[in-house]
Amino acid sequence: AQSVTQLGSHVSVSEGALVLLRCNYSSSVPPYLFWYVQYPNQGLQLLLKYTSAATLVKGINGFEAEFKKSETSFHLTKPSAHMSDAAEYFCAVSDQGTNAGKSTFGDGTTLTVKP
Amino acid sequence: DTEVTQTPKHLVMGMTNKKSLKCEQHMGHRAMYWYKQKAKKPPELMFVYSYEKLSINESVPSRFSPECPNSSLLNLHLHALQPEDSALYLCASSQEVGEISPLHFGNGTRLTVT
Numbered sequence: 001a002q003s004v005t006q007l008g009s010h011v012s013v014s015e016g017a018l019v020l021l022r023c024n025y026s027s028s029v030p031p032y033l034f035w036y037v038q039y040p041n042q043g044l045q046l047l048l049k050y051t052s053a054a055t056l057v058k059g060i061n062g063f064e065a066e067f068k069k070s071e072t073s074f075h076l077t078k079p080s081a082h083m084s085d086a087a088e089y090f091c092a093v094s095d096q097g098t099n100a101g102k103s104t105f106g107d108g109t110t111l112t113v114k115p
Numbered sequence: 116d117t118e119v120t121q122t123p124k125h126l127v128m129g130m131t132n133k134k135s136l137k138c139e140q141h142m143g144h145r146a147m148y149w150y151k152q153k154a155k156k157p158p159e160l161m162f163v164y165s166y167e168k169l170s171i172n173e174s175v176p177s178r179f180s181p182e183c184p185n186s187s188l189l190n191l192h193l194h195a196l197q198p199e200d201s202a203l204y205l206c207a208s209s210q211e212v213g214e215i216s217p218l219h220f221g222n223g224t225r226l227t228v229t
Contacts, residue, residue, distance in 0.1 A: 043220030100213030
């Protein structure tokens with residue numbers, strides 16, 4: 001079964017600093033990977049997705065992620081944090097084949113941005 | 116604003132009540148989902164509908180009963196719930212099941228069972 005692990009349940013950065021949220025995947029086939037963001041009292045919103053077309057994926061709000069097969073990683077980055085980036089971030093892998101329709105989410109990382 | 120609309124936003128119900136959660140999308144998506152999310156946890160898949168047919172049931176107790184009346188609507192009927200069922204219930208849709216289309220989530224219904 002495919003899975004993702006998010007390293008660090010809480011990340012705190014200063015406004016303007018680099019944001020790095022870590023996600024490692026476990027999959028026996030090329031995975032479909034996603035990053036979602038959840039603001040308080042809202043549902044999840046797609047930030048970006050990896051579907052094997054390009055290893056560096058650009059998303060909304062200035063976020064991007066790089067797929068590294070050798071490291072089985074799909075870390076999320078943003079060069080300069082903004083106060084509005086404070087939220088919960090989830091990495092997810094989409095199952096395929098007979099399990100199509102199931103998305104497995106990581107445990108989430110809470111991002112705090114300090115002024 | 117989200118393109119997946121869920122009603123009500125909040126619901127408080129007793130353990131003997133019957134209530135329904137509603138979800139609507141007009142993006143032409145053919146897959147719809149129910150997720151349950153507890154505080155500080157990731158969403159947990161409950162049900163998947165593909166072309167209005169139930170394709171996945173993640174061993175959810177029968178006190179939760181999903182219904183997909185048409186391709187735009189998804190309901191979750193609730194009966195005889197337990198306090199531990201209190202959570203945020205999220206509806207989502209995607210273009211298809213089995214494709215690499217991402218999930219589009221509603222803002223959820225926050226359910227409290229007393």
